[in-house]
Amino acid sequence: EMQNTMGNVYRKLGQYETAEAQLRKALAAAESEIGPESTETAHVLISLGALLYSVSRDEEAIEITGRALDVLRRSKTSDPKIATAAYNLALLHRRAGRLEEAMALGQEVLAQRRLMFEPGDARHAREQGPEEGVPDEIPRGRPFAAARPPPGELGVPSPDVGAVRA
Numbered sequence: 001e002m003q004n005t006m007g008n009v010y011r012k013l014g015q016y017e018t019a020e021a022q023l024r025k026a027l028a029a030a031e032s033e034i035g036p037e038s039t040e041t042a043h044v045l046i047s048l049g050a051l052l053y054s055v056s057r058d059e060e061a062i063e064i065t066g067r068a069l070d071v072l073r074r075s076k077t078s079d080p081k082i083a084t085a086a087y088n089l090a091l092l093h094r095r096a097g098r099l100e101e102a103m104a105l106g107q108e109v110l111a112q113r114r115l116m117f118e119p120g121d122a123r124h125a126r127e128q129g130p131e132e133g134v135p136d137e138i139p140r141g142r143p144f145a146a147a148r149p150p151p152g153e154l155g156v157p158s159p160d161v162g163a164v165r166a
Contacts, residue, residue, distance in 0.1 A: 058095060072085055
């Protein structure tokens with residue numbers, strides 16, 4: 001877990017090569033010690049996918065983040081990182097011009113968030129306009145917060161976004 005945290009810190013500092021080395025070590029350790037189907041391994045995959053997004057290695061990020069989402073879906077837990085992985089993957093598909101995939105994942109994010117928050121909660125996603133299905137706010141602690149696209153690019157206003165959490 002320490003390597004995953006350090007990888008996220010290096011990514012936030014813009015030290016992408018060091019971040020990738022830390023995250024790949026964290027992934028190898030998680031896969032060998034806990035197993036490739038563990039939620040902890042999926043969390044490292046989400047961090048690695050966020051890094052790859054930050055350096056515009058989108059196809060690799062799609063593969064890694066998709067793998068994380070698959071692991072979390074199979075885990076049959078209510079892990080909030082399911083929404084994180086789905087949101088990150090939606091951003092990647094959107095940037096790649098795969099709008100149908102992005103919209104389907106956006107719907108999944110909304111469904112997950114509805115399970116996580118009460119309808120009156122300010123963090124509850126709202127559907128709006130032509131971008132229906134894509135959240136109009138980014139919750140604090142999402143891996144892509146530091147590397148989000150410019151405001152309006154995804155129909156997502158620029159919120160006050162906090163630090164990335166692993």
